[in-house]
Amino acid sequence: MQRDLLGLRQLEAKDMELILDTAEACKQLFNRPVRKVPTLRGKVVVNLFYEPSTRTRTSFEMAGKWLSADVVNITVAASSVVKGESLKDTARTVQALGADMVVIRHQASGVPHLLARTVDAAIINAGDGTNEHPTQGLLDIFTIRQHLGQVAGKRVLIVGDILHSRVARSNIWGLTKLGAAVMVCGPPTLIPVGLEKLGVTVVENLDEVLPLADVVNVLRIQLERQKAGMFPTLREYTRRWGITGERLALMRPDALLMHPGPANLGVEISEEATLDRRSVIREQVTNGVAVRMAVLYLLSGGERHELAD
Amino acid sequence: MSLLIKGGRVVDPAAGLDGYFDILVEEDLIAGIMAPGSEPVAADEVYEAGGRLVLPGLVDLHVHFGEPGREERETIKSGTMAAARGGFTTVLMMPDTEPPLDDPAVLAQALDIASRKSAIRVLAAGALSKELAGREMTELAGLVAAGATGLVEPDRLPANKALLRRILQYAAPLGAFIAVHPVEYDLLGSGVMHEGAQSTAFGIPGIPAAAEEVAVAACLLLIAATGTPLHLSGISTAGSVRLIARAKEDGLPVTCDTSPYHLVLTDEYMSGYEASGKLLPPLRPPEDVAALVAGLTDGTIDCVATNHTPYPPEEKDIELDKAPFGAVALEVAWPLLYHHLVREGRLSLRRLVEAMSAKPAALLGLAGKGTGTLRLGGPADLVIVNPEAQKVVQPESFCSKGRSTPVSGRLLSGWPEATVAGGRLVWRESR
Numbered sequence: 256m257q258r259d260l261l262g263l264r265q266l267e268a269k270d271m272e273l274i275l276d277t278a279e280a281c282k283q284l285f286n287r288p289v290r291k292v293p294t295l296r297g298k299v300v301v302n303l304f305y306e307p308s309t310r311t312r313t314s315f316e317m318a319g320k321w322l323s324a325d326v327v328n329i330t331v332a333a334s335s336v337v338k339g340e341s342l343k344d345t346a347r348t349v350q351a352l353g354a355d356m357v358v359i360r361h362q363a364s365g366v367p368h369l370l371a372r373t374v375d376a377a378i379i380n381a382g383d384g385t386n387e388h389p390t391q392g393l394l395d396i397f398t399i400r401q402h403l404g405q406v407a408g409k410r411v412l413i414v415g416d417i418l419h420s421r422v423a424r425s426n427i428w429g430l431t432k433l434g435a436a437v438m439v440c441g442p443p444t445l446i447p448v449g450l451e452k453l454g455v456t457v458v459e460n461l462d463e464v465l466p467l468a469d470v471v472n473v474l475r476i477q478l479e480r481q482k483a484g485m486f487p488t489l490r491e492y493t494r495r496w497g498i499t500g501e502r503l504a505l506m507r508p509d510a511l512l513m514h515p516g517p518a519n520l521g522v523e524i525s526e527e528a529t530l531d532r533r534s535v536i537r538e539q540v541t542n543g544v545a546v547r548m549a550v551l552y553l554l555s556g557g558e559r560h561e562l563a564d
Numbered sequence: 565m566s567l568l569i570k571g572g573r574v575v576d577p578a579a580g581l582d583g584y585f586d587i588l589v590e591e592d593l594i595a596g597i598m599a600p601g602s603e604p605v606a607a608d609e610v611y612e613a614g615g616r617l618v619l620p621g622l623v624d625l626h627v628h629f630g631e632p633g634r635e636e637r638e639t640i641k642s643g644t645m646a647a648a649r650g651g652f653t654t655v656l657m658m659p660d661t662e663p664p665l666d667d668p669a670v671l672a673q674a675l676d677i678a679s680r681k682s683a684i685r686v687l688a689a690g691a692l693s694k695e696l697a698g699r700e701m702t703e704l705a706g707l708v709a710a711g712a713t714g715l716v717e718p719d720r721l722p723a724n725k726a727l728l729r730r731i732l733q734y735a736a737p738l739g740a741f742i743a744v745h746p747v748e749y750d751l752l753g754s755g756v757m758h759e760g761a762q763s764t765a766f767g768i769p770g771i772p773a774a775a776e777e778v779a780v781a782a783c784l785l786l787i788a789a790t791g792t793p794l795h796l797s798g799i800s801t802a803g804s805v806r807l808i809a810r811a812k813e814d815g816l817p818v819t820c821d822t823s824p825y826h827l828v829l830t831d832e833y834m835s836g837y838e839a840s841g842k843l844l845p846p847l848r849p850p851e852d853v854a855a856l857v858a859g860l861t862d863g864t865i866d867c868v869a870t871n872h873t874p875y876p877p878e879e880k881d882i883e884l885d886k887a888p889f890g891a892v893a894l895e896v897a898w899p900l901l902y903h904h905l906v907r908e909g910r911l912s913l914r915r916l917v918e919a920m921s922a923k924p925a926a927l928l929g930l931a932g933k934g935t936g937t938l939r940l941g942g943p944a945d946l947v948i949v950n951p952e953a954q955k956v957v958q959p960e961s962f963c964s965k966g967r968s969t970p971v972s973g974r975l976l977s978g979w980p981e982a983t984v985a986g987g988r989l990v991w992r993e994s995r
Contacts, residue, residue, distance in 0.1 A: 264765065342883055363885035364756075364768045365837025384885065386767025424767050448770065449761030 318547035392425025407434030415474030572613030621653025621945030633662025651947035746779035802855030839887035874966025902978030
């Protein structure tokens with residue numbers, strides 16, 4: 256296992272499998288009467304968040320707590336950035352506080368890599384700019400594996416803003432390494448240049464590929480993208496790329512419908528779709544805790560069998 | 565005061581020299597170029613240059629210093645020491661100081677500081693637009709009268725093309741070197757690196773090649789419309805090379821340069837998310853780098869300019885989105901290109917010397933005075949290079965106040981060993 260989790264681009268398939276297998280063991284703990292295990296007692300996990308994120312932060316916090324780590328949340332307000340507090344200075348402060356692991360969310364791509372060069376603590380990327388959100392990618396893959404048995408050979412369709420989506424990028428790296436066939440569909444202005452070189456198929460017509468997909472992963476559309484002129488109106492976006500009732504009917508009966516949340520209901524996905532029996536959106540949230548427990552555990556130097564009993 | 569540089573291989577394309585000569589410097593002039601076996605001459609000091617290359621002092625028409633106003637970036641003293649160490653004896657300082665060199669009095673003041681603090685020849689470029697804002701023309705004639713060698717708008721092309729056209733019309737009779745940096749700001753957006761397969765893989769906001777090529781095309785059309793010679797600074801794509809090659813075939817008075825980093829490094833460098841690779845123009849894919857080397861070889865690209873851009877580490881070595889564009893280059897430009905282009909057989913030594921001395925000197929209108937070449941009675945500006953010297957790039961030892969370079973830690977060969985500017989030994993590596 257590597258020292259840091261910076262992205263799935265840097266992670267080998269076997270390490271990904273190790274995390275996923277460990278997450279299975281973690282998920283078993285959820286059914287116990289007492290969920291908390293003493294595995295990370297005395298370890299300090301710092302959640303260092305430069306962007307607001309209730310979901311990911313809470314998920315890491317719960318994962319840490321169920322492993323008995325001491326979890327500290329630092330939300331860096333825009334004010335201290337304005338005051339000129341530098342990232343490296345903050346990182347060194349966190350280090351001096353005795354952090355064993357730092358979970359970092361930042362608006363700029365590559366900040367976890369910068370931190371990993373600056374501090375000794377293990378760095379876990381919880382979303383960096385438009386680059387990666389590896390634990391989200393892992394939890395999506397985990398959810399697919401749980402439902403479909405395996406990832407290899409499955410057709411996964413990712414719909415929406417691929418250009419700015421770190422969720423999409425982590426999914427693409429992880430899924431292609433594990434042998435899935437990844438297709439993407441979205442506004443041409445939001446499809447990054449040269450995506451095919453990552454082994455991804457770019458499709459133009461959503462309705463033609465929906466019936467082929469084993470998994471449909473719908474990305475959140477940031478409403479400011481419309482204001483930036485990436486597409487004309489939200490109405491047109493929904494009409495062309497929204498997962499609506501009609502599009503649900505095009506999906507295979509045994510397909511999985513996923514969304515990293517939080518969803519703009521009625522824009523990229525209808526409420527009806529989120530409640531469809533093929534939707535695993537709420538399960539993704541639970542699986543997120545299991546995957547993050549596995550990551551914290553493995554990066555703290557643990558082995559899988561220790562956790563299982 | 566006289567200095568005899570003995571036994572070196574003199575390579576001076578402008579003078580048609582490539583051979584072993586002794587060079588005698590008296591005061592600030594070259595007093596003798598003597599074939600081996602000539603009658604011995606006496607000199608106050610003798611520099612044994614056996615096994616060394618003796619070249620005309622390098623000329624750089626694109627450096628950013630910080631004086632006046634941003635001395636923490638670079639003073640004229642630190643910047644010219646960096647230049648001297650890198651083998652440069654003439655540099656053209658960009659006008660993006662604080663205040664900018666957009667006013668004749670400020671420019672004259674900057675030149676005055678330079679004349680007192682600099683070991684080498686520092687020329688100044690006046691701004692084309694007031695406050696470099698791209699809205700109003702500066703007193704272009706006043707700037708030239710105050711001593712500006714060039715009139716330049718660094719970092720971006722004026723968005724207002726009507727202004728650019730009028731500048732070209734108005735400045736034509738002034739005879740100054742006029743340069744713009746072909747970057748179209750709307751297309752640059754919030755990009756950090758070249759937009760392509762690598763930016764997609766690394767998840768870093770991209771800068772499309774069109775951000776440069778649209779600007780290049782606009783400039784070429786305005787050159788055609790006005791007939792005014794214009795220099796395009798820092799071109800970096802195969803598309804730009806093609807556009808400029810065609811314009812030159814058509815006889816347009818266009819010239820251009822590219823930077824040492826763009827001739828060697830590719831966008832793959834950004835894989836580590838290090839701000840040291842955040843340059844403008846951005847580092848490009850291998851096919852663009854190959855087109856730049858080909859363009860430099862065949863003369864489509866006239867010369868090399870470093871675009872030396874220093875920042876204090878706390879300003880540069882930060883998050884990619886906030887870090888400014890640019891890197892220091894004066895102290896690594898020559899060995900980087902010598903090592904990767906000349907030694908690897910991709911560019912002739914003769915062409916590299918020309919592209920870093922005679923050619924930029926000619927663009928700045930200095931060729932008639934003997935800058936960029938070694939000739940009897942010409943200025944004694946020269947650099948002595950040890951082609952065998954191998955050394956790792958160590959930014960902490962730079963004379964420049966800037967430390968950020970994408971070639972930090974790289975082993976290079978062919979380092980300058982001594983630099984003579986105006987007849988004085990302004991830099992000598994300790995042996």
